[in-house]
Amino acid sequence: MLNPLAQELNDTLHGTVAGELLSDLGKRIFFPRGIISQGGEAKQFGKVANATIGTTIIDGKPASLPSVQKYAPELSSGELVAYAPTAGIPDLRAKWKELMLKKNPGLAGKSTSNPVVVPGLTAGISYLSDLFVDSEHPLLAANPSWDNYSLIVETRRGGELHTFNMFHNGGFDINSFKTALAIEAKSGSVRVLLNFPQNPSGYSPTNAEAKQIVQAVKEIAEKGTKVIVWDDDAYFGLNYESDIYPQSLFAEFADLHENVLAVKIDGPTKEDFVWGFRCGFLTFAGKSLTAEQYLALEKKLMGLIRSSVSCSSTPSQSISLKAFSDSKIEAEKKVFRDVLEGRYKKVRAFVDSHKSSVLEPLPFNSGYFMSFKTKCDAEALRQKILHEKQIGTISIDSSTLRVAFSSVEADKIDEVYSAIYETAEQFKTEN
Structure with missing residues (x-):
C-alpha cells in the first residue's frame, strides 16, 4: 500500500x-513530513528557539571549529558547516x-x-x-x-x-x-x-x-x-x-x-x-x-x-x-576552455595525419575526450600501452579505447599519440 x-x-x-x-x-x-520538513517550519516560525536539527548552535550560528574555519575565511559558519536544504x-x-x-x-x-x-x-x-x-x-x-x-x-x-x-x-x-x-x-x-x-x-x-x-x-x-x-x-x-x-x-x-x-x-x-x-x-x-x-x-x-x-x-x-556572481568568472573560464581547444586541435592534427590498420578514430569535435575503435582487444591494448609506454588510457569496451586529451599537456600530445599508434601496430604484429 x-x-x-x-x-x-x-x-x-x-x-x-x-x-x-x-x-x-x-x-x-x-x-516525508519528518525532521527536514518540520525543521523548515521551525526556521520560519520558531522565533524563541529551534530545537529541531541536530547541529550545534552557539551565539545563534552553527559552531565551526577554528581549525576548520581558517581554511575558508570568506565563508560564514553557516555557508561552511551547516546543513543545506x-x-x-x-x-x-x-x-x-x-x-x-x-x-x-x-x-x-x-x-x-x-x-x-x-x-x-x-x-x-x-x-x-x-x-x-x-x-x-x-x-x-x-x-x-x-x-x-x-x-x-x-x-x-x-x-x-x-x-x-x-x-x-x-x-x-x-x-x-x-x-x-x-x-x-x-x-x-x-x-x-x-x-x-x-x-x-x-x-x-x-x-x-x-x-x-x-x-x-x-x-x-x-x-x-x-x-x-x-x-x-x-x-x-x-x-x-x-x-x-x-x-x-x-x-x-x-x-x-x-x-x-x-x-x-x-x-x-x-x-x-x-x-x-x-x-x-x-x-x-x-x-x-x-x-x-x-x-x-x-x-x-x-x-x-x-x-x-x-x-x-x-x-x-x-x-x-x-x-x-563573480564578474571575472567568464573570462577565467575562457582561458581554460582555450587550453582545451588548443589540445583538441593538436590531437585533431595528429589523427588526421596518421593512419593505422588497427585504430580508427571515432568522430570527435568537443568535450574532454576522443576514442578509437580498435581492431584488437581494447583492454589488451590499454595494458600494453600502460606497461610498455607508461601511458594511461581507458578501455570502454572490447573495441573502444578512450583518450582524455583534457588531462594531457599540449607538449606531450604528440608523444602520447605516437606511443598509442606504435603500440597498436605492435599489437597487431604480435597477434
Whole structure:
C-alpha cells in the first residue's frame, strides 16, 4: 500500500507524461513530513528557539571549529558547516536557472522546474533511474557510452540498458537512433539518454543532426508514445568546431509535445572546472506541466535525496554561488576552455595525419575526450600501452579505447599519440 504522501504526489502527476513514466520506485517515493520538513517550519516560525536539527548552535550560528574555519575565511559558519536544504540552497538554484536560460536562449518563454541540487551528475543519473527505470522499463543510450550508465541502470536498478549505434559515415547515426526509438516505442513508452558532448567519443551533433534527433523524438510522441529524454550535459559548452548545435537539446525538448518529458542533468563539474565539488542539478520540463506538477516531481526527487545522502555538500554550493556572481568568472573560464581547444586541435592534427590498420578514430569535435575503435582487444591494448609506454588510457569496451586529451599537456600530445599508434601496430604484429 502506498504512503498517502506518495499517493498525493502521484495524484498530482496523474494524466501527465511524467506520471505515466514513473518506475515502481518512482511511484512509491515521497518527501516525508519528518525532521527536514518540520525543521523548515521551525526556521520560519520558531522565533524563541529551534530545537529541531541536530547541529550545534552557539551565539545563534552553527559552531565551526577554528581549525576548520581558517581554511575558508570568506565563508560564514553557516555557508561552511551547516546543513543545506534537501533540494539545495535556494539562491543557488535560482542562480543556476538564470544561467541555464542565458546559455540556452531557446528556453525563453518555456516553463521548467526549479533546478534541484544533487551530489554530482552521477547521482543525478542514479536518481533519474530510480524515478523512471525498473525491470519493465529500460533506458536507451548510445553505443559506445559511459560505462557508469550500465552500472547504474543494470547493476543497481536491475533494469536493462538498450543501445543504438552512435556513428555512421563520420557522423551521428540517425537511422539507428530512429530504429531503436521505434522498437522501444512498442511498449508504449521510451526512456532515452542523450549525452553531448559525448563520453567517450567527444562528439556533439551538428545543427542538422540536432534537428533530426529532435524530429525523430517528436514523430514517435505524435503517435502516442510517452517519451522522457535525459539530456546529460556534463560537458556542455566545450565545443571546438563551428557547425555544432550550440545549446542543450533540452531547449528543444522542453515544450516539444505533451507526450515528451525532458530532464537536464548538468552542473559546474566540467563547465566550471570544479570536478571534486560533487554539485549537480536536475531540471524538468514538459509541455503543459503546471507549477504544482513540477513541484511534485521535485518532491519525489527530494525523497530520493533525503533517503540516500540527505543533502548535498554545503561548502561546494556556497562557493559555487559566490563564484557564479563573480564578474571575472567568464573570462577565467575562457582561458581554460582555450587550453582545451588548443589540445583538441593538436590531437585533431595528429589523427588526421596518421593512419593505422588497427585504430580508427571515432568522430570527435568537443568535450574532454576522443576514442578509437580498435581492431584488437581494447583492454589488451590499454595494458600494453600502460606497461610498455607508461601511458594511461581507458578501455570502454572490447573495441573502444578512450583518450582524455583534457588531462594531457599540449607538449606531450604528440608523444602520447605516437606511443598509442606504435603500440597498436605492435599489437597487431604480435597477434
